Structures are given as C-alpha cells and as structure tokens.
Amino acid sequence: MTLAELLRLARQRLEASGIEDAALDARLLVEHFTGTSRSDAIAWPDMVTESQAVAAVEAALERRSAGEPVHRILGFREFYGLELSLSAQTLEPRPDTEILIDAILPFMRDVAAREGACRVLDLGTGTGAIALALLANVPDATAIGVDVSADALATAARNAAGLGLADRFTALRSDWFSQVNGRFHVIASNPPYIRSDDIAGLQAEVRLFDPVRALDGGEDGLQPYRVIAAQAAAHLEQDGAVVVEIGNTQRLEVISIFENECFRLLEARRDLGGNDRVLLFAVA
Ligand code: GLN
Numbered sequence: 036m037t038l039a040e041l042l043r044l045a046r047q048r049l050e051a052s053g054i055e056d057a058a059l060d061a062r063l064l065v066e067h068f069t070g071t072s073r074s075d076a077i078a079w080p081d082m083v084t085e086s087q088a089v090a091a092v093e094a095a096l097e098r099r100s101a102g103e104p105v106h107r108i109l110g111f112r113e114f115y116g117l118e119l120s121l122s123a124q125t126l127e128p129r130p131d132t133e134i135l136i137d138a139i140l141p142f143m144r145d146v147a148a149r150e151g152a153c154r155v156l157d158l159g160t161g162t163g164a165i166a167l168a169l170l171a172n173v174p175d176a177t178a179i180g181v182d183v184s185a186d187a188l189a190t191a192a193r194n195a196a197g198l199g200l201a202d203r204f205t206a207l208r209s210d211w212f213s214q215v216n217g218r219f220h221v222i223a224s225n226p227p228y229i230r231s232d233d234i235a236g237l238q239a240e241v242r243l244f245d246p247v248r249a250l251d252g253g254e255d256g257l258q259p260y261r262v263i264a265a266q267a268a269a270h271l272e273q274d275g276a277v278v279v280e281i282g283n284t285q286r287l288e289v290i291s292i293f294e295n296e297c298f299r300l301l302e303a304r305r306d307l308g309g310n311d312r313v314l315l316f317a318v319a
Contacts, residue, residue: 102243154176157181
C-alpha cells in the first residue's frame with residue numbers, strides 16, 4: 036500500500052467511526068507508525084509502506100475508532116513546543132494550560148534577572164508539563180515537580196531527561212506540600228478541579244482516559260485550592276507568586292479562597308475560548 040492510499044484509508048475509517056477530526060488524526064497516526072513526515076506525504080505519495088507499519092496503523096485506527104484519544108495512542112503530545120510522553124497516570128496536557136505558562140513567564144524572568152535564580156514548585160506535575168515548559172524558557176530556573184503518583188513522576192522525570200532538563204528538575208513524591216521543604220519563587224498548579232458529581236458527565240475521551248485523580252476536585256471542585264492557599268505562604272519566597280489553572284466558573288470562588296489566606300490577585304487570564312482559566316496571586 037502506498038503512503039497516499041494508507042492516509043486515505045485511515046481517514047475513511049475514522050470518518051466512518053464518527054471521529055470529528057478524522058483527517059488530522061489519520062495523518063498523525065499514519066506519520067507516527069510509518070515514521071514519515073507531513074512533507075513525505077506530499078513529496079512521496081507513492082512511497083510503499085511496509086506491511087508491519089500498515090498493521091500498526093490498523094491497530095491504532097481500531098483504538099481511535101473505539102474512542103481512545105489520539106495522543107494516548109501516540110503516547111506523547113506537544114505542550115508549549117515540547118514533546119511530552121504520557122502515561123496512564125498523567126493528565127493529557129491541554130493547550131489551555133499554555134495560558135498558565137504565558138502568565139507566569141514574565142514574572143519568572145524578572146525574578147531570575149534580579150536574583151540569578153528562580154525556584155518553582157509544580158504541584159500535581161503529571162507529565163511535568165508546567166515545570167518543564169517553565170524550565171525550557173527560563174535558563175536560570177529550577178523546579179520540583181510534585182505528584183502522588185510514582186508512575187506520573189517517572190513519566191515527568193523521563194520527559195525532563197528527554198528535553199535535556201534533568202539537571203534542573205527534581206521529581207518529588209508528595210501529597211501536596213506534605214514532603215515539600217524550602218521556599219519557592221513560584222508555586223504553580225493545574226490541580227484537579229472538576230466537581231465529583233460532574234465526573235460522570237465528562238466527555239468519554241476525558242472520563243475514560245485521563246486519570247480521575249487528576250480531575251476530581253472534591254464535592255465542590257475547590258478542595259485542592261483550599262489546600263494550596265492554606266499552605267502556599269509557608270513555602271513562598273517573600274516576593275513569590277502562586278499561579279493556578281481554574282475551571283471556567285470558579286474565578287470568584289478561587290479568588291475568595293486565596294484572599295481569605297491573605298493573598299491578593301495579581302492577574303487573571305482567559306483561555307482561547309474566552310473562559311476564565313488562570314489566576315496569579317501574591318502574598319498581600
Ligand atoms: N481541563 C480539564 C478538563 O476539563 C480538567 C483538568 C483539571 O481538572 N485540572 O478536561
């Protein structure tokens with residue numbers, strides 16, 4: 036089968052299964068499992084693909100047709116220009132979380148310019164997405180990525196090594212702050228923030244494939260923010276900041292949780308869909 040034929044077959048299969056982004060997903064899967072690039076498909080449409088690669092694409096198409104997200108099948112996804120491995124215990128990094136990176140980078144660059152260092156704590160690091168994107172963009176920074184899942188920490192450490200950031204990244208197994216020592220210039224988190232009762236109503240690609248521990252924020256979805264707000268000041272440098280991702284209806288509640296712990300809002304940002312998504316706080 037030629038590359039062009041395989042691409043067509045893949046797209047048709049996914050379309051027939053009702054997959055929304057059939058053409059894009061077909062291309063990603065075919066490229067990955069045949070080891071070709073987008074330009075190969077344009078320059079060499081008649082290239083004959085090996086039967087092993089065709090079989091691997093077919094297996095991937097079955098999984099995609101059954102509803103598995105395309106990046107889970109690939110085993111990696113891009114976040115802030117970095118390629119990150121995923122595992123069953125890591126949330127798939129979302130493009131919306133890139134807003135958090137944009138929001139805190141200028142603050143980190145100021146700290147690094149002033150102090151020659153910038154220490155970051157990433158609570159619930161998962162793939163390491165937030166910590167690693169920050170390290171990749173602030174050469175003087177170091178980060179501790181905290182997670183309760185040993186599997187997630189192994190994934191984060193592997194990602195750090197793959198990106199050449201291992202010397203500035205430490206994976207720490209801890210339930211929030213319980214094993215954390217020292218003070219940081221930035222405490223960052225994309226915590227679980229879905230209300231427990233809403234988990235069942237999430238779209239299947241999220242509900243069935245993202246770890247529930249990375250989604251479930253307790254009865255009102257706000258419990259992780261209470262834990263972070265209550266303990267962050269004890270782990271922040273004097274001029275430090277806390278940056279958190281929030282659910283799109285949680286802005287006022289999360290601001291009030293942090294204000295009750297003597298933080299003040301520095302900045303609020305919306306995501307690409309216009310939803311409140313990121314809050315930045317400093318000690319009041
Ligand atoms: N943004 C994710 C979703 O709605 C939730 C991630 C989280 O709880 N931190 O799928």
